[in-house]
Amino acid sequence: MTTTLSVTAPTIDTRHLKSLQPLDIPARLLLGPGPSNADPTVLAAMNRQPIGHLDKAYLQLMDEVQSLMRYAWQTDNRMTLPVSGTGSAAMEATLANTVEPGDKVLVCVNGYFGHRLVDMAGRYGAEVSSIHRAWGEVFTLADIRAALEEHRPQIMAIVHAETSTGVCQPMDGIGDLCREYDCLLILDTVTSLGGVPLFLDQWGVDLAYSCSQKGLSCPPGISPFTMSDRALTKLNNRQSKVANWYLDMSLLSNYWGKGRTYHHTAPVNMTYAIREALRLLAEEGLENRWTRHQNAAERLYAGLEEMDLTCHVPREHRLHTLTTVRIPAGIDGKAVTNKLIDDHNLELGGGLGDLAGKVWRVGLMGYNATPENVDTFLAALKQVLTEVA
Ligand SMILES: Cc1ncc(COP(=O)(O)O)c(C=O)c1O
Structure with a gap:
């Protein structure tokens, strides 16, 4: 007996789809808030055939990535792994795995990403309270002590490197305070990992997350x-299941730990990429990497000063990976960013939230943190400013 397949003719017109040209991406110098350019060595590493996510060669890569991440963050935490997804997925994982409905969460908000933490924590049923500082300021230990005393949270979250403001939060003493008040400390290190000093264990940080596309120079x-x-x-003593299956560390630990049991299909080529990015970091050495970022940032500050441009953040709290520059009166900030991309293939970021229309954001991250890129940027900005004035 033969079976006839009945195939219905497609109804969507494909003529314009068939005439599309092969992918052609413009060569941009990405000096905005991220992504930054990926290191060519990382791109080459991604350009391989995937292997099985349970292949013994892959399992070896997983171990290497975990050890390299511990080095990058300066932590001995056993549970250190890459989440499949962007920084927001890892951010969500910290909250999903710690918050049980009704838990008190305190968030320190001095920029855009503090607000995102508030939003996410609320979605997991937390009773969220927040303390605020102006966008461009840091929190003091006195601010944090007063808030812990008032709110008595189980969890406190703070952003180390606020990409929306260019502020680097001093961390001395915050972990000790959280221990004194018996609360877990979550730290956002999305724009600091691989760029500025980070000592998770020394600082008493309990949970941290980051991304691949900034200081690590990976897509x-x-x-x-x-x-x-x-x-x-806290995770092991939960009364309720983690409300997010994909990010549940009690399940993921069976894949990343001894069990090696399937959870979800790992993004194999992204694992090649981050493994290579982290290897490059280890090869350069953390101190050299941090110094390279500091030197690039200081060269930028000097060049901006020569052009009579002002940084938004006081020098002692500036984040080397991301600088906010005040848009001078009478200059259309958007016209400048448009011209930089159109005429110079150079991406510069605009302001977010409270700083929208007030600042530009210059990222010098990972592979891009070089004196040559600083000079290219300053020359292009100088030219564009004369053109739009
Ligand atoms: C400080 C901070 N936290 C979280 C995120 C979210 O990361 P992603 O955009 O990779 O999801 C970002 C993104 O830029 C960030 O700068």
């Missing part, structure tokens, strides 16, 4: 996550 799509044994104890 976006895979994101470092870590949690301490203190945070694991």
Whole structure:
């Protein structure tokens, strides 16, 4: 007996789809808030055939990525792994795995990403309270102590490197305060990992997350996550299941730990990429990497000063990976960013939230943090400013 397949003719017109040309991406110098340019060595590493996510060669890569991430963050946390997704997925993982409905979460908000933490924590049923500082300021230990005393949270979250403002939050003493008040500390290191000093264990951080596309010079799509044994104890003692299946570390640990049991198909080529990006970081050495970022940032500050442009953040709290520059009166900030991309193939970021229309954001991250890029940027900006004035 023969079966006849009945195939219905497609109804969507494909003529314009068939005439599309092969992919052609413009060569941009990405000096905005991210993504930054990927290191060519990382791109080459991605350009291989995938292997099985349970292949023994892949399992070896997983171990290497975990050890390299511990080095990058300066932590001994066993539960350190890359989340499949961008930084927001790893951010969400920190909250999903710690918050049980009704838990009190305190968020320190001095920029766009603090607000995102508030939003996410609320979605997991937390009773969220927040303290605020103006966009461009940092929190003091006195601010944090007063808030812990008032709110008595189980979890506190703070952003180390606020990409929306260009502020680097000083971390000395915050972990000790959180321990004194018996609360877990979550730290956003999306714009600091691979760019500025980070000492998670020394600082007493319990959970941290980052991304691949900034200081690590890797494309976006895979994101470092870590949690301490203190945070694991809270996870193991939960009354309710983690409300997000994909990001549940009690399930993911069976794949990333000894069990090696299937959870979801790992983004294999992104694992090649982050492994290579982290290897390059280890090869350069953390201190050299941090110094390279500091030197690039200082060259930028000097060049901006020569052009009579002002940085938004006081020098002592500036983030080397991301600088906010005040848009001078009478200049159309958007016209400048448009001209930079159109005429110079150079991406510069605009302001977000409270700083929208007030600042530009210059990213010098990972592979891009070089004196040559600083000079290219300053020359292009100088030219564009004369053209739009
Ligand atoms: C400080 C900070 N946190 C979180 C995120 C979210 O990361 P992603 O955009 O990779 O999801 C970003 C993105 O730029 C960020 O700068």
